Amino acid sequence: MKKxxxxVVDDSALVRGLLTEIINRQKDMECVGAANDPLIAREMIRELNPDVITLDIEMPKMDGIDFLARLMRLRPMPVVMISTLTERGAEVTMRALELGAVDFVAKPRIGLAEGINELATQIVEKVRIAASAHIRRATQTGLPTTTDAKTGGAALPLRSEHVPIGRVSTEKLICIGASTGGTEAIKEILTRMPADSPGIVITQHMPPGFTTSFAARLNSLCQITVQEAVNGERILPGHAYIAPGGKQFRVDKSGANYVCIVEDGELVNRHRPSVEVLFKSVARVVGRNAFGVMLTGMGNDGAKAMKEMKDAGSYNYVQDEASCIVFGMPREAILHGAADEVLPLLGIADALLSKLGATTDRYRV
Known part of the structure; x- marks a missing residue:
């Protein structure tokens, strides 16, 4: 077996040692090098040609974000970030995912040795996923294409000659499920949605403490309002609601209105939040007024429930293999017969808008 x-790149000798030990315990992987700063790591990568690197964010000489930006521009490869459970750590992690990191592990601020050992299963799983991920070269700057769509950031391609979608937006609901690689895929769709789009509900596999920064980042880039879902809150047109990390998120009805239900719950398909939970509720509550979107991610979470959505009358889009970072969840949705259309990521928003009654000319990007 090829390992x-x-x-491993981390300025902490303790963390380097722990990660090395965890990796070397696996029959299918080996730690071939450990560097305490990015400059040493750069030479190791050249000499050792690893399949994956784990990368700390805060390091001497060059921080992890600067190093990641250069790496993804010059030698794109799978990277798993090692983040801290802090507000700044969450914000910087979102930036790392924008730059092309496959995924991240949130290490504890206290009890580091015990915490990392408890995360061993998660660490090796994410390294395995990263090793098989489709990695793309970053742009020269690695910067997003806009500063703020709501206040006139000019670089984002906004729609021209916009004709309001109208009454349909109060009846329809768009629901999105994603995992590995999903933060950028979700951004790609939401930044193309007009201010009067139907309500959007989203489950992205993410731990507690990170979805707040994810929602805030998207909110600054989109014409629609993006926020974490709040229990009991009405789902409005022109708004997107993201499942809070560590909670289950589903849709229910109160009178004529759709509402968010956010609650503690059991793990479903090993996830909380789970796409299965959201999609199953949409099949039951929304039915033929729903549009389903399954994006990049490992595993099969949500595939069965997406088929239930289709059987209830929803119209479903699944991201194609070529544009996925990881094709697991989309593949399972297709195998379950849940897809009405399989499209490249960049085609999904336009297809949605066209299906909602808008012409492609009105929403051309």
Whole structure:
């Protein structure tokens, strides 16, 4: 068996040692090098040609974000970030995912040795996923294409000659499920949605403490309002609601209105939040007024429930393999017969708008 070759980059000798030990315990992977700063890591990558690197964010000489930006521009490869459970850590992690990191592990602020050992299963799973991910070269700057769509950031391609979608937006609901690679895929769709789009509900696999920064980042880039879902809140047109990390999120009805239900619940398909929970509720509550979207991610979470949505009358889009970072969840949705259309990521928003009654000319990007 060809082992997954990993280089660990972290300024903490303790963390380097722990990660090296965790990786070397696996029969299918080995730590071929450990560097305490990005400059040493750069030489190791050249010499050792690893399959994956784990990368700390805060390091001497060059921080992890600067190093990641250069790496993804010059030598794109799978990277798993090692983040801290802080507000700044969450914000910087979102930036790392924008730059092309496949995924991240949130390490504890206290009890580091015990915490990392408790995360061992998650760490090695994410390294395995990263090793098989489709990695793309970053742009020269690695910067997003806009500053703020709501206040006139000019670089984002906004729609021209916009004709309001109208009454349909109060009846329809768009629901999106994603995992590995999903933060950028979701951004790609939401930044193309007009201010009067139907309400959008989203489950992205993400731990507690990170969805707040994710929602805030998207809100600054989109014409619609993007926020974390709040229990009991009415789902409005022109708004997107993201499942809070560590909670289950589903849709219910109160009178004529759709509402968010956010609650503690059991893990479903090993996830909380789970796409299965959201999609199953949409099949039951929304039925033929729903549009389903399954994006990049590992595993099969949501595939069965997406088929239930289709059987209830929803129209479903699934991201194609070529544009996925990881094709697991989309593949399972297709195999379950849940897809009405399989499209590249960049085609999904236009297809949605066209299906809602808008012409492609009105929403051309």
């Amino acid at each position: 997954i070759r990993v280089v």
